[in-house]
Amino acid sequence: MSIDVKANGNSLSRRPAQIRNRQRWSTFVLELTVVATMIVVGTLLFILGYLLFKGLGSLSIGVFTHGPAPEGSPGGGLRNGIIGTLIMIGLASAIGIPIGILGGIYQIEAHGKFAWTVRFFTDVLNGIPSVVIGVFIFIVVVGPTHRFSALAGGLALGILMVPTIMRTTEEILRLVPNPLREASLGLGASRWRTMFSVILPAAKGGIITGVMLAIARIAGETAPLLYTAFGNTHFSTKLSKSIDALPLNIYNYATSPYPSDNRLALAGAIILISLIFILSLLTRFTTGKQFVDEK
Amino acid sequence: MSLTTPSPSNQPLTNNLSPVGSPKKVSLTDRTLSQSLDKAYVALLFVASLTILVIVFGLFLQLVISAAPSFKAFGFGFFVKDDWDPGRDIYAARPFILSTLYSSLIALLISVPISIGTAIFLSEICPKWLRTPLSFLVELLAAVPSVVYGLWAIFVMIPLLVTYVETPISNVHWLTKLPLFDMPPNGTDMLAAGLVLAIMVTPYITAVSRDILRAIPRSVREGSYALGSTKWEAINLVVLPFARAGITGGVILGLGRALGETMAVTMVCGNGMGVFRLSLFNQCSTMASVIANDLGDASGVHISALIEIGFVLFIVTMLVNTAARLLIFFTAKDIQGGGKKL
Numbered sequence: 001m002s003i004d005v006k007a008n009g010n011s012l013s014r015r016p017a018q019i020r021n022r023q024r025w026s027t028f029v030l031e032l033t034v035v036a037t038m039i040v041v042g043t044l045l046f047i048l049g050y051l052l053f054k055g056l057g058s059l060s061i062g063v064f065t066h067g068p069a070p071e072g073s074p075g076g077g078l079r080n081g082i083i084g085t086l087i088m089i090g091l092a093s094a095i096g097i098p099i100g101i102l103g104g105i106y107q108i109e110a111h112g113k114f115a116w117t118v119r120f121f122t123d124v125l126n127g128i129p130s131v132v133i134g135v136f137i138f139i140v141v142v143g144p145t146h147r148f149s150a151l152a153g154g155l156a157l158g159i160l161m162v163p164t165i166m167r168t169t170e171e172i173l174r175l176v177p178n179p180l181r182e183a184s185l186g187l188g189a190s191r192w193r194t195m196f197s198v199i200l201p202a203a204k205g206g207i208i209t210g211v212m213l214a215i216a217r218i219a220g221e222t223a224p225l226l227y228t229a230f231g232n233t234h235f236s237t238k239l240s241k242s243i244d245a246l247p248l249n250i251y252n253y254a255t256s257p258y259p260s261d262n263r264l265a266l267a268g269a270i271i272l273i274s275l276i277f278i279l280s281l282l283t284r285f286t287t288g289k290q291f292v293d294e295k
Numbered sequence: 296m297s298l299t300t301p302s303p304s305n306q307p308l309t310n311n312l313s314p315v316g317s318p319k320k321v322s323l324t325d326r327t328l329s330q331s332l333d334k335a336y337v338a339l340l341f342v343a344s345l346t347i348l349v350i351v352f353g354l355f356l357q358l359v360i361s362a363a364p365s366f367k368a369f370g371f372g373f374f375v376k377d378d379w380d381p382g383r384d385i386y387a388a389r390p391f392i393l394s395t396l397y398s399s400l401i402a403l404l405i406s407v408p409i410s411i412g413t414a415i416f417l418s419e420i421c422p423k424w425l426r427t428p429l430s431f432l433v434e435l436l437a438a439v440p441s442v443v444y445g446l447w448a449i450f451v452m453i454p455l456l457v458t459y460v461e462t463p464i465s466n467v468h469w470l471t472k473l474p475l476f477d478m479p480p481n482g483t484d485m486l487a488a489g490l491v492l493a494i495m496v497t498p499y500i501t502a503v504s505r506d507i508l509r510a511i512p513r514s515v516r517e518g519s520y521a522l523g524s525t526k527w528e529a530i531n532l533v534v535l536p537f538a539r540a541g542i543t544g545g546v547i548l549g550l551g552r553a554l555g556e557t558m559a560v561t562m563v564c565g566n567g568m569g570v571f572r573l574s575l576f577n578q579c580s581t582m583a584s585v586i587a588n589d590l591g592d593a594s595g596v597h598i599s600a601l602i603e604i605g606f607v608l609f610i611v612t613m614l615v616n617t618a619a620r621l622l623i624f625f626t627a628k629d630i631q632g633g634g635k636k637l
Contacts, residue, residue: 162347222441223586250446273440
């Protein structure tokens with residue numbers, strides 16, 4: 001009896017120490033995860049802060065209205081690059097948005113091996129590095145036409161848009177309540193009519209989100225443009241000629257030895273990042289509300 | 296059914312379809328027109344889907360066809376030799392392949408612990424009000440274009456790296472005897488490439504890991520607490536084993552990104568064309584950076600050799616990404632299955 005009590009007493013006195021150690025260890029490891037988060041957030045704030053601080057200082061009206069200055073001399077601007085990027089985003093959208101949205105619709109209208117295959121290869125396409133997509137366009141467009149062109153750049157960016165748009169379209173269409181579709185079909189509406197008059201309007205917000213995400217993804221793409229659009233020191237809006245692009249400007253000016261060029265690169269970076277962040281912020285607001293109210 | 300419930304999205308439905316509602320007005324021609332439009336609609340969708348397949352297979356075929364001259368000329372030596380000499384038209388890609396793998400490995404070594412730690416913090420510990428802004432910040436990190444990371448690395452990271460890391464290391468005599476540090480520091484080198492890659496893949500690995508962790512049912516953690524575990528024991532012994540395959544998938548997805556990452560690496564890796572070395576201070580070129588640097592003004596077999604590198608990159612990233620997706624897919628399935636049982 002007394003031994004029992006002693007044993008109990010022993011284990012009781014030992015247990016709190018063990019528990020304390022386990023608790024301490026737990027707290028320690030969890031504090032490490034806080035440190036990890038602080039490293040990630042700190043890096044981000046460091047990068048963004050630097051770009052904001054330095055980039056805003058290098059912004060001026062001239063950056064938007066001037067073309068490039070002669071090598072090394074100050075006073076140049078990014079007008080050509082900005083316009084080139086806008087043109088190529090337009091071209092890419094003209095190619096990527098229809099294919100992406102229609103491909104996404106196909107995924108919910110059809111179920112079968114072919115639909116599954118398309119889905120699988122869209123995922124594959126999504127994982128292919130943009131530099132390889134650029135090589136593909138280089139082979140099929142730049143090679144045969146013997147010239148770099150805005151068209152080639154737009155095509156490369158358009159292909160890069162397709163997977164994002166297709167997957168978001170598909171996901172948002174799956175969220176549209178099925179009774180909507182049944183009601184429309186039950187009233188005798190045809191499939192295309194049901195899709196374009198009922199389901200697509202209901203899913204509009206989500207699809208626009210997908211499109212904006214895709215544009216945000218391609219706006220900063222540089223690698224595939226190096227050997228498709230190539231860049232151009234002269235102002236050009238012709239689709240058949242090489243064209244400048246904002247990311248290309250950032251790349252060239254950031255690696256240039258001249259301080260005035262480096263400042264332009266910073267200005268370009270802040271313009272590009274603002275565009276991309278505004279797009280991602282907008283997507284936050286449009287996706288958050290979709291279908292939550294209706295449920 | 297749903298027509299009777301007032302809902303804004305039903306409005307266009309009633310408006311647009313009211314003529315169809317009364318059968319008398321539907322003539323035979325209308326119906327055949329509608330049917331043929333339906334056929335056209337399905338055909339249109341099919342064509343769009345087919346286009347995606349054509350792009351992927353076209354890409355594969357074009358890469359194979361255009362890489363053939365290089366493969367014919369250099370055979371398998373292309374992968375195991377070190378000479379890359381446009382002057383003599385001799386090409387072999389081993390240094391680039393090894394540098395790509397090495398820089399991605401460095402990136403993962405740095406990024407994986409930090410990413411998983413952040414994911415655990417975001418899903419397990421973070422107070423609710425802080426979770427959304429932090430997740431948003433991490434997603435912003437993923438949205439920053441590669442070329443902007445490169446710019447930041449050139450202007451900020453490399454000067455810091457040279458002053459506070461590379462010069463101190465190269466001043467310690469016995470450290471410079473190690474193969475890791477046996478070259479004079481440059482700033483633009485393997486270390487810079489690995490670091491920039493680490494920063495760039497961290498948001499991807501964090502996002503996937505966080506999603507996997509959050510998908511694990513709450514009851515799993517509660518069961519562990521009820522058995523007397525501490526918070527970390529619940530995470531380490533119960534939650535993480537559930538999530539292991541999925542998190543591995545996220546890491547492999549990050550690897551896929553790192554292997555194909557181009558601009559930031561091109562801007563900081565030094566673009567040296569010499570043999571592969573283990574030294575972190577070696578000025579190197581990765582597969583993607585060689586393509587980015589050379590393809591714009593190459594000609595003849597040089598182009599073909601670059602395309603062969605692109606083909607290798609394509610195959611490797613495809614395999615890596617497929618593996619990652621399968622892992623994530625099956626973990627998600629497992630979690631759902633486990634959730635039902637519990």
